[in-house]
Amino acid sequence: MKKYFYTDGTNYFGPFTLEELREKNITRDTKVWFQELDEWKPAGTIPELADIFKFVPPPIENQNSNLNNMENLIYQKPPKKWLLEAILVTLFCCVPFGIAGIVNAAKVEDRFYAGDIEGAYRASSKAKLWTTIGFWIGFTIFVIYLIYFVIAGAVIGYY
């Protein structure tokens, strides 16, 4: 007769016959061991114990953990959304690029709190792209004018 042991994580109990084990109120997550096993395994994964759980509904942990993740999102930091930089680009240089940045910043926020983390990161890199394009255009124009300013100043200074 095969003898089964089960554990609550600290102590183990047994040996039990299959009939005795049936009365111990173990769950699918309870770790059990018998001679053929190398290590403790959840009772739900062992075919010959499936009989015990015939009338127990399967766990709903998947949906639960998803729900927990959604709740946890509120307490996590979303990816960088480039909002401040995009506002500055809008006001100092390039309205279209700045607005594209701001719209993508809104998408980062929207997707992140809807649980679409990957989408949030995609929107984040788009926001970064538009904002940096705007920044470098503005910066280049500024430097060109700066050089022009210095040369013009030098020329005027000569005469």
Added chain:
Amino acid sequence: MVIIKILKWSIAIIFMIIFSILYRTYNPSENIYFPKCPFRELTGLKCPGCGSQRAVHYLLNFEIYNATKENAILVLSIPYIMIGLVFDLLKRPNERILKWRKRLFGKKVIFIILTIIITFWVLRNII
């Protein structure tokens, strides 16, 4: 990597100092050497960013009223951007900070910002 970071920041700070001295000393409206707004050159209409160079000139001279007359949303956006920077710099925000971050910089507020910018754009060309 650290050296590149220091280099980047020192270049940025040098440019910011040059920028500040230039814009503090010269008034862009009295000087032809400052960049012009391409949108205004082409259409004759003001864009949301028009007047920001003059506004910066007045801000650097602590003339907030004149700066507001040149570009009101630029002046208004400064405290908002400052707060945003503080929020971004916090490495390990707690729940309360994140809740406020979401309130102040969330999706709704971003759409309000967009609406303000576009309304400002339209209104400053009508009035």
